[in-house]
Structures are given as structure tokens and as C-alpha cells.
Amino acid sequence: MNQQHEIAIEIGGTPILFRTHDSSFREMMIDRYGGFIGFLSRPTLEFEVELVTPSGEMESEEDAQVEMRDGLWHFRRGDFRARWDPGAGRGYIRQSANPYSVDSVLRIVHSLILAGNGGxxxxxxxxxxxxxxxxxxxxxxxxxxxxxxxxxxxxxxxxxxxxxxxxxxxxxxxxxxxxxxxxxxxxxxxxxxxxxxxxxxxxxxxxxxxxxxxxxxxxxxxxxxxxxxxxxxxxxxxxxxxxxxxxxxxxxxxxx
Missing domain, CATH: 3.90.228.20 (Phosphoenolpyruvate Carboxykinase; domain 3)
Known part of the structure; x- marks a missing residue:
């Protein structure tokens, strides 16, 4: 079984864990989020990240779309597809190996978390x-x-x-x-x-x-x-x- 590599990104006191099978992607994330790396032991929610080869569909200029269906949040943009179960605190991201898709997912997730808590x-x-x-x-x-x-x-x-x-x-x-x-x-x-x-x-x-x-x-x-x-x-x-x-x-x- 492939080894999993984890990183927690903490913004506003809310640590979000990302789990991937690609160690180089984890290192890329460490470089990108430096001072915002949090503790792995207490994440507020977790995302499994599946890295895929860029395709025509995943490189489109589509704007971000966010909707709730059957109790799950679904996010999509030209460069990623994601879903998040707020009840279970778990989610999934399908994207190519770049930090910009994670940036967008973080913004969307934090906007939803903050909205429910007065921020x-x-x-x-x-x-x-x-x-x-x-x-x-x-x-x-x-x-x-x-x-x-x-x-x-x-x-x-x-x-x-x-x-x-x-x-x-x-x-x-x-x-x-x-x-x-x-x-x-x-x-x-x-x-x-x-x-x-x-x-x-x-x-x-x-x-x-x-x-x-x-x-x-x-x-x-x-x-x-x-x-x-x-x-x-x-x-x-x-x-x-x-x-x-x-x-x-x-x-x-x-x-x-």
C-alpha cells in the first residue's frame, strides 16, 4: 500500500489536514504555506487529495461553483473537483499537482466555516x-x-x-x-x-x-x-x- 503523506494548514485557528500519496506534493505545500503549518494531531477537518494528470477538462477557465447536495458541499472550478461532508469533517479533492487549487479550496471552506460562525x-x-x-x-x-x-x-x-x-x-x-x-x-x-x-x-x-x-x-x-x-x-x-x-x-x- 502506498504511504500517505499529511500536512495540516492552519488559518484563523482552524487546522485543515490534507492527505496525499505524493511526498513531493506535500513538500510543495510546506514551501507554499510555511508559517501556516499546523499540528497534525488536532485537525478540524480532513481532505484526501487525488493528484491527476492535467487534462482539457481540468484546465478550463470555469469559475468556481459551490453547492450543497444531499448534505455534502460540492466545489468545482476549471482546475479541481472537490466535495466536503461538514457533518463528518471529511472531504476529497481531485486536482493536478499545483498549490493554487488547494488555495481555492481553502478559501471556499473557510468562507463556509466563517459564515456559520459570524465571520x-x-x-x-x-x-x-x-x-x-x-x-x-x-x-x-x-x-x-x-x-x-x-x-x-x-x-x-x-x-x-x-x-x-x-x-x-x-x-x-x-x-x-x-x-x-x-x-x-x-x-x-x-x-x-x-x-x-x-x-x-x-x-x-x-x-x-x-x-x-x-x-x-x-x-x-x-x-x-x-x-x-x-x-x-x-x-x-x-x-x-x-x-x-x-x-x-x-x-x-x-x-x-
Whole structure:
């Protein structure tokens, strides 16, 4: 019987174990997820990874599709097929030997886990300064990479593209992620309470403005990363966005 090789990737305090028969793929994963390698002994859920030779079907440009059927989550994109049984905490991925498919599966799974627990993945750069986390959210081109590049040396970068926001008893924490953006910098695997969410925009002058509640919720929802067309989870995310805006300072940051 072929030897199995395991690696646990822990993001936001949630370790997910991946099991494969290919030792070189495991080494590739270690290189890719470095500071986010967790303990094998306590995974929250597990995935068996079947590596296949790339084919025309598996190299298509198909967007990610996520749906629940018969109690199982099914994920698919041009480069992978996957399923996950949330009750059993086990899943299966069929993909070629590349880390990018795993990246996508991790984003999908964490978006589902967070949605059920009051959190979300957000298109945002995030960083810690003086023990507090700050989020800088916006659509592509809004300035997330610029903000990350200009961060002072005493700042701990959590993410330059996709931020992990976790609900806690007393508010929200931002956690580091390995999902790098244009800077190609993996975030630091740590967390801190969220102090402020800045909504990024370009303008003729640098300024910070207060944002009313309705506008803050609308902009936050626009930038939350979510894949499943599931009415119950979408409702949960809406409630989470409203709660977040009630608890966290939201400002609009406009810069030249």
C-alpha cells in the first residue's frame, strides 16, 4: 500500500489536514504555506487529495461553483473537483499537482466555516499596529497593495489581498492568511482585535471621513468573499455585516 503523506494548514485557528500519496506534493505545500503549518494531531477537518494528470477538462477557465447536495458541499472550478461532508469533517479533492487549487479550496471552506460562525473573508489588506488590527477594504485597484507597500516597519502584515475576520465574544479579530496578492507576500500567522475598517477610494486629496451605517454595510457586503448561493448562509453573512458595523469603527479613506 502506498504511504500517505499529511500536512495540516492552519488559518484563523482552524487546522485543515490534507492527505496525499505524493511526498513531493506535500513538500510543495510546506514551501507554499510555511508559517501556516499546523499540528497534525488536532485537525478540524480532513481532505484526501487525488493528484491527476492535467487534462482539457481540468484546465478550463470555469469559475468556481459551490453547492450543497444531499448534505455534502460540492466545489468545482476549471482546475479541481472537490466535495466536503461538514457533518463528518471529511472531504476529497481531485486536482493536478499545483498549490493554487488547494488555495481555492481553502478559501471556499473557510468562507463556509466563517459564515456559520459570524465571520467572513474580506477583500482587504490588514495589519496589526500597537496590538490592534486595521482593515483596508476595496475592489480591485482601490489601493490595497499601495497601502500594504507603504506600511511602516513596526506594522505586522496580516494580508495584502484577502483578510480573515473571525467573530469573538467581545468583537472581531483579524487573522493572517497565506493568500498573497500583488505583493506576493504571505501574511503573518497571528491575530488581533479589529479597531477600524477603512473603505478605500481614490480622490483629489487625502482625507478620512465617517461613513453612515447603511453605506458601511453596503460597502462591506460588496467586498465579502463568498462563493455559495445558499440563502441561509447569505442571510447569516448579512447579519454578520450588520453586527460588524455596529461594533467596529468604519471610515472612508480617500487618497491621491
Amino acid at each position: 467572513f473573508l474580506l477583500h482587504a489588506a490588514s495589519a496589526i499596529r500597537d496590538g490592534r488590527a486595521f482593515l483596508f477594504s476595496g475592489i480591485s485597484g482601490a489601493g490595497k497593495t499601495t497601502i500594504s507597500r507603504l506600511a511602516p516597519p513596526d506594522v505586522v502584515l496580516l494580508a495584502d489581498e484577502i483578510s480573515y475576520v473571525r467573530r469573538e465574544a467581545r468583537g472581531y479579530h483579524a487573522c493572517g492568511t497565506p493568500f498573497a496578492g500583488e505583493l506576493a507576500r504571505v501574511g503573518t500567522n497571528c491575530s488581533a482585535p479589529v479597531a477600524t475598517l477603512f473603505l478605500l477610494g481614490k480622490g483629489s486629496e487625502n482625507k478620512i471621513e465617517v461613513v453612515n451605517t447603511a453605506e458601511a454595510v453596503r460597502c462591506l457586503l460588496r467586498n465579502i468573499l463568498f462563493f455559495a448561493e445558499d440563502a441561509e448562509l447569505v442571510e447569516m453573512i448579512f447579519r454578520s455585516a450588520c453586527d460588524f458595523v455596529d461594533r467596529v469603527s468604519v471610515r472612508r479613506l480617500t487618497f491621491v
